[in-house]
Amino acid sequence: MTVSPERDRGDAIRTVLRFTFRNWGGERRLVWTIALAITTATLADVFVPYFAGRLVDAVASRDIGREAALAEGLWALGAMGALGLVFLVCRHLAWAAVVPMTLRIMRRVSEAAFARVQRFSTDWHANSFSGSVVRQITRGMWALDLLHDTLLLALLPSVVVLVGTVTLLAVQWPVMGLVMGLGAVAYVTMTVLLSVRFIAPASRVSNRKDTRVGGVLADALACNAVVKAFGAERREDVRLAGALGDWARDTHRTWMRHTWSGTAQTLVLWVVRVAIAGLALVLWWQGRAGAGDLTYVLTTYFVMHGYLREVGMHVNNLQKAVNEMEELVDLHDVRVQIEDAPGAKPLAVSGGEIRFDRVRFHYAAHGTPLYDGLDVTIRAGERVGLVGHSGSGKTTFVKLVQRLHEVSGGEIRIDGQSVATVTQESLRRQIAIVPQESILFHRTLRDNIAYGRPEASRAEIERAAELAHAAEFIERLPQGYETMVGERGVKLSGGERQRVALARAFLADAPILILDEATSALDSESERLIQEAMERLMVGRTALVIAHRLSTVRALDRILVFERGRIVEEGPHEALMRLPGGVYRKLAERQGETPMLRDAS
Structure with a gap:
């Protein structure tokens, strides 16, 4: 699965944030608790420098007596202690609330993604690496944790500090508030632009390569028996090394962009720091600020500097979380190709009759339809063999009965009920299948x-x-x-x-049974035992038996011979063997059915 060109042009953050906020909708109480608690804690942190300045003023004052200075200092110290307690309690409350909220959303999103993927069509699964899909879900799930921490516990308090600090300074010294505000806006703007325009494109590419590594690993491990059979361990090592090489190259570029971005952010912070310190010195020289005021300004800047420095990291974390959630969000955006019809009811099987009525079916990758007006009825309890060359339509026939594909015309009915109007779960619970593998x-x-x-x-x-x-x-x-x-x-x-x-x-x-080449590639003893079991299993059921080995269908009630999506012959084994030049007879001759040929001649 690839990210759309529109997503590449910059709406990834909006898409992921909309997805995140939708999930917050089910946790409104906790979200508000976290936001209010962390805002209160941050405001307490913002006011601490003010009282630190008052403490320095009290200690440095020569206009009041020592006892009055002590009293004023103790009052400032008490205020700082109270603010520290508020900060501690509210911060703990915010972090304690984000844990259950995040876990519930992570669980809900993962369950929804898994449920959705389970219901994607067989074509979708055939074109996807299971290992890559697992990586997309798990990586996106953990990215939610990072995103919640970044938005609620990092960026929100940073915004509160910036607004609160600039407001307090501007009230007392407008020029100081202006310089602090302009420096903060310049820093944040540069950080966001670097993250979105410089880091994000590289990060998106490296994430795709990470997904590919997961797919290569899963593919090789799942097929380890084949790898061993051909002594191909070294070849698979080379294949993984190639995928890891691509990943390392693109990840190196991403990490270096993070490094250059961090250097640029640090440079801006130092410029703002020197400007604030210089302005504070000017205010002192002009007699507009005392020792306590300088302490207040410098301490305030150091608090804001810490938050500003972390804003860069938080914005990068936000972009990282967005990049890692993109593929998970894409999974949620993929349309489920086959859905239950509105008001679908459970399938009720009384006998198990299967009827194809003017069925038309077209594979998307093929230029012409496989079935075009296919009509066939399989009676309740009838045992029917499906034979023909590979690609003739046998397997598609049974997949359409299971509604693993949608027909483009006509209707398939079981006991008079269209498979398109019943629930898929009830339909497939009425069908037992024994596959070839x-x-x-x-x-x-x-x-x-x-x-x-x-x-x-x-x-x-x-x-x-x-x-x-x-x-x-x-x-x-x-x-x-x-x-x-x-x-x-x-x-x-x-x-x-x-x-x-x-x-x-x-x-x-189940009343309907599908046997798909169930005895192929088995030794003679296993085939005998399984053939006996199959004969018992078919008793009293409507049975569809796909077979290349014609010995498995000789005793069935009827055989349908497929060729290029059409049923060209049908009947019991003996009748089909009597058709001179018939398709079934030719297939039988190739498999050495000579005794029957002599009987039929």
């Missing part, structure tokens, strides 16, 4: 089998495993059903993974 979660065997019915009892799980011929190998494992299967099930053999997937389908007990 059974992907398991890095969880226990029990969790994987019960994934379709997490509330199932232990006895039901074990019964499903028995029906799928999985109980035998599971019970031989030291931890049995509590065995962790590894990422994507890598601790199990292909046949074992396939039997676990069949057990999952048995337990789901």
Whole structure:
């Protein structure tokens, strides 16, 4: 996913801040508590230099007696102590309030991003690195923490200090307030421009390279078995080194821009410091300021200097947080391609009839539609094989039944209900699928089998495993059903993974079943066991069986032969074998179905 050109031209901060403020809407009470507490604490800090000046005046005064001077000094000291207490309590309250607010928003935003990504189309996931998406979500989540601290606990008090300090000085010495104000405005303006115009573009590029590093790492680790199979560890090392080299180059540029920006900011601060000190000296020479006043001015400047110096860091942190949140905000802005229709109701399956009525479907990347007016009816309880060359439309057929893609014309109905008008969750809960490559979660065997019915009892799980011929190998494992299967099930053999997937389908007990090349690439013993389990699983269900190996569809009620998105032949195995020059017969001949050919001749 890339940042739009419009985003590159400078509206990233506005976009991210709008997103942040929307999330603050659910935490208004805490936001106001933090803002009021930190403002009060900062104002207390602003007034401390004034009383420090009064303390120096009391000590240096020769016009009043020692006791009066002591009393005035003690009063100033007491005021400073009270202000210190107010600062301490209010600052603690602000920080204590920002913790639950930030954690709740981080959790809410991450959950929303994950939920949204889960609902993106299969095409979106096919074109995205899972590792990169994980990085976008987690990095954006932590950027929220930095953004909250920067906006509420750093920039807000800095603004209060600048406004409060300049106002107090201007009341007593307008020229001093003017110099302080102009210096502060010049510094802040320069800092913002450097951050937005100089640092942000480089930071955005380095963040993209960081995301790519995460994707390269995840891709190689997820496919480690393939890497090992081809002895390609060194090649993957080189690939990662290339990605890290790009990241290091762009990150070096970003960090050096931060360094130059910091140097420029420090230079401006020193100029303002010398100007304020020089002006204070002039006021003293003119008799318009005493020792206490000089102490007040210089102490006030030192307080403001600290906040000004940190403003640069805070603005940089703000820009850093914005850069790191951009991709997370982009995820929230991506439109969910397939959504439930307004008022969608749960699918109610009475028999499991599937009907394609004048269905038109077009892949975005293809110039012509795959299906154009496809009509077919699969009766309730019918077992139907889908065969044909690769790319002929078999897999798309079952994906449309699951509504993993949207049709561009016509309608698909299950028991008379359009799949476009029922909830996707209810639709897919009525369909059990055993894919060609059974992907398991890095969880226990029990969790994987019960994934379709997490509330199932232990006895039901074990019964499903028995029906799928999985109980035998599971019970031989030291931890049995509590065995962790590894990422994507890598601790199990292909046949074992396939039997676990069949057990999952048995337990789901859905009225519609999809078997997608479920016996491909298996040894003969595993294939026999899985074939037996599949035959049991299909009983009493509407079954769609995708097969390249025609031996798996011979006993089915009907076979649909696909070619370039059209059903060119249909019927049982024996009838199709009698068609001279038929597509199915040619496929069978290539797979050595000679006995049947002799019978059919």
